Amino acid sequence: MIRVREQAREQIATARLLIGDRGSVPATKTFEWTVVALCTWLMTGAYLDAWAHRHLARLETFFTPWHAVLYSGMFAVLTFLAVTALRNRARGAEAGRSLPTGYGLSVVGCVLFGIGGVIDMAWHLRFGIEVSLAALVSPPHLLLMLALGMIVTGPLRAAWKRAGKRAPWTAVISATLLLSMFTFFDQFDQPLVNVWAAGQVFFPDTLRYTEELGILGIMVQTALLTGVVLYLLSRFTLPFGSITLLAGLNGILLGSLAENFNLIPVAILGGLLADLVMLWLRPGPQRITALRLAAVIGPVGVSSLYLLAVQLTQGIAWPVTLWLGSIVVSGAIGLLLSYLAVQPPAPQPD
Template identity: 30%
Template sequence: MTPRTDLVTALLGIWFGAGLMIDAWAHGNLSKLETFFTPRHAVFYSGFVVVSGWISWQVWRNVRAGRQGLAAVPTLGLVVTMMLIISTPLRSAWNAPDVGARPSLGRLLPALLGLAFATTLVSLFLTYGDALHYRPQAIVQAFSMAQNSGAPPRGAGPVAVGPGAERVAVAMVVTNVVMLAPVLFLVRRWLLPFGSVTVMYAVIALMPGAQTGFRNLPILLSFVLAGFVSDLLIRQLRPSSERRAAYWAFAGLSAFAIWSLYIGVASATGGGLPAVPELWTGAPIVAGLIGLALGALFLPNATPAQPVLPGATATGRE
């Protein structure tokens, strides 16, 4: 598919995804939604109809061009769920010969948007474990509690974590994996242009923002800032499938940065540092270790650069 076709697909996917976010906001913030015929559903389902029409149009064009059978169906036509529809630009860019190993932000933007909106679907179905739903005050309060008492006495040994802290800590682990995995997936394939992770995290933050009516805006903005920090790490470390150490370092440091900013912003806007130091200092470290484990899982062995044949165009990393 051409870059222009991918861009149109991405934009229509935004329509589709935005409709779902609006509907999620309505179910989380409005009452008496018994009827199916609502403006929110109109946006959502009209997006579905338009995307379906666009897919059909591409198939028809390919048939007229002489393709037969599955050859007439573009990558974006082989879909059975919304997830596959909105991730179409990513699959198209993955094998596009003009993308190369170091694409520009503009060329990769449709793929980034598609994968980001696909990630929002995952976060929607994991709402019960989404750390972006908590307000700053709730995070500070949760990490200020030890079981049966306030902060434990000095020298009392391991902290007995209260229920509030347990829930926030588990949500951080779940969200850490959901947010970081797509980025690590992309970094294996391309040296991402600066701004890529910022764009993705800004889009991903829209779903929990819609569900909470953006009442937790400082936490959402902390993730956008974390995306910027991750872009800086990519520029500095240049992680790739050929540079395993840099890839692992990026995975661990990016996760650590995300959750350090999460707790830092929560503390700055939610009443100060939590009362239990072991919790608010340990959580980002645990997140970083989980990120490192994800990096090892995604890239257990470095991939050697592919040799460039005489007369061929280099598509591997320099």
């Protein structure tokens, strides 16, 4: 009995160290790039599963090839982290701190993902396979979302806690995967998935709802993309091409869901435009005015490119007030988010 209690205390102590996320071993480039590759596999599996639900006949079972890609990705991440931790333990690292700083929570995320997967399977057996919006907001899937975010942000957390101002590419890709996790659960109203601006409504009673969904989709995507970029800028300087990579990879995943491949270049060009704005203004915590200006120009440019592409490929069904207003509100969202990312200096006491 005493032995069991001691083991329980050790396990609790190890769990606390993992949650504390302070490792005792350095992260090598090979380690971090391997984690990034495996996390990309995991996120790709999630989007493949979503694509299958959209384009294949109604799926009536939990056991599908798409789930296999998703859960094998999680298993690969967990296996790699576990093997690395065991090797470091054999070299004398402390239990719970045998991974580099930033990756303890990724292990916790893998465990939560496994628990969520079991709950998800039981949920499907009891309530059936969800479709459409219900599949995105079912409780097991929301648990998987939380776990997924914890897993893929390991490289970002690791870079955040290290010295240095320049963001490594592993952190940029990690932030891209975080953005893609958010947009995965927001796919029902994503501009690259549902092109509401081009929609032809045959029933007048539904016109206002499609317009509202379209404007809301642009607003939410602006907030998500700009929010992630500003979060990075609050800590790092970004290498040129970072936003192109971030917006481009996310655009590829989203555009592929509904096979809107013609809109994927919009995400890439929008990211490139934002990178050029960054190169011009050099925004950051020490250049607050430049940061606020970039937070306006970037979203305005991306929204304008998107609506221009819709006009050229499908035609915009909105009146000028709506499409022009959506561009203006994108800039306003970026400006307001910049105040959350970097606050004005606090007044000094007299």
